[in-house]
Amino acid sequence: PEDARLDQRLQSAAQSLELLLVILPDAITPLYNRIKHCGDVKYGIHTVCCVGHKFARCNDQYFANVALKFNLKLGGNNQLLHVSRRGIIDDDKTMVVGIDVTHPSPGSVPNAPSIAGMVANVDSWLSQWPAVLRIQSKPRKEMVSDLDDMLKSRLRLWKDPDHGGHANLPENILVYRDGVSETQYQTVLNGEVPLLRRACRDMYPPADQGKELPRLTLIVVGKRHHTRFYASREGDADRSSNLRPGTVVDRSVTEARNWAFFLQSHAAIQGTARPAHYFVLLDEIFRARYAKTVPSPFQNVADVVESLTQSMCYTYGRATKAVSVCTPAYYADLVCERARCYLSWAFETPSHSLAGSISAEPPALGSEDVSVHARLRDSMFYI
Numbered sequence: 001p002e003d004a005r006l007d008q009r010l011q012s013a014a015q016s017l018e019l020l021l022v023i024l025p026d027a028i029t030p031l032y033n034r035i036k037h038c039g040d041v042k043y044g045i046h047t048v049c050c051v052g053h054k055f056a057r058c059n060d061q062y063f064a065n066v067a068l069k070f071n072l073k074l075g076g077n078n079q080l081l082h083v084s085r086r087g088i089i090d091d092d093k094t095m096v097v098g099i100d101v102t103h104p105s106p107g108s109v110p111n112a113p114s115i116a117g118m119v120a121n122v123d124s125w126l127s128q129w130p131a132v133l134r135i136q137s138k139p140r141k142e143m144v145s146d147l148d149d150m151l152k153s154r155l156r157l158w159k160d161p162d163h164g165g166h167a168n169l170p171e172n173i174l175v176y177r178d179g180v181s182e183t184q185y186q187t188v189l190n191g192e193v194p195l196l197r198r199a200c201r202d203m204y205p206p207a208d209q210g211k212e213l214p215r216l217t218l219i220v221v222g223k224r225h226h227t228r229f230y231a232s233r234e235g236d237a238d239r240s241s242n243l244r245p246g247t248v249v250d251r252s253v254t255e256a257r258n259w260a261f262f263l264q265s266h267a268a269i270q271g272t273a274r275p276a277h278y279f280v281l282l283d284e285i286f287r288a289r290y291a292k293t294v295p296s297p298f299q300n301v302a303d304v305v306e307s308l309t310q311s312m313c314y315t316y317g318r319a320t321k322a323v324s325v326c327t328p329a330y331y332a333d334l335v336c337e338r339a340r341c342y343l344s345w346a347f348e349t350p351s352h353s354l355a356g357s358i359s360a361e362p363p364a365l366g367s368e369d370v371s372v373h374a375r376l377r378d379s380m381f382y383i
Helices: 005-014 029-043 060-073 087-091 147-159 182-203 206-210 301-312 327-342
Strands: 019-024 046-051 094-102 115-120 131-135 172-178 215-222 247-249 260-264 276-283
Touching: 005 029, 019 029, 019 060, 029 046, 029 327, 046 060, 087 094, 087 301, 094 147, 094 327, 115 147, 115 327, 131 147, 131 327, 147 182, 172 182, 172 327, 182 215, 182 276, 260 301, 276 301
Parallel strands: 019 046, 094 172, 172 215
Antiparallel strands: 094 115, 115 131, 215 276, 247 260, 260 276
């Protein structure tokens, strides 16, 4: 990890290559972190890392999984939803946004920051989700400080001829917000929603604002809970004795006066599957759109939202099956984890050999420390 030649090789490769396959001797986290920092931040070259002994097995499935990363990083599509499953996304007038925040863990340096990440689709295929990162104004602050500027950057990509290529800004913005506890719901409404609206006021022309565009829907995604569901009949369970993927529970155990549902979107490989909890904090899209008529086969507006959320669980680019949370929330979590790689010295507990070299007052950190190189900034560098 400390070999100075690594920087030289990556810098040289970046002059002539877009993507570099790196074969690692073993799963060495410090080496991986350094490669990602050099490739993503310093030199602007996509890197895909593989462990040597796994690569040498020449397993077709392993190679296929690596190829999925290649294709996404270079702007390709790995999965496409059928038109009947895209719902309002098929109109190509809806931007779907994922937001998450990662916080310092025990053992981090005293000034280790919290980092906010945002992803957003650029078209109706839901295949490419460029991301943006920002250092939070205060450590362990869950509410996103620069949310308005982050959303503006996504709206610009929506219209950018090289990415979204749309003539107009999206009429609908559907936000999946990850990492918020139940006690913070009102804080999100009071703190983050006004920032989203401010970004829209700055970006949308007066004519659109006169039509009350864009319409905003905000859904909180919860994973840290202890709710589990079990089949009451053997025929309703899969071979692992879990409920079948796509199971929705939206009554009896949810709050009667709020719009919430549990969705078990995936098939658990081992153990009891944990459903994701979705809480609709704000809705200006679905109730208004389907106030008079709900499309078949749905019975109500809740079914429409639940079906769309389930469909998006199949668009996660690194998997060939549905994942446990919808793709925008999953990608937002991934981009925050990538930011931790860039600042690994601040987030990871130092070893005894390195502890003495870390000063008592580590340098102050800003968003430039997680600023991705201009060549990769508008791509899925975090995959």
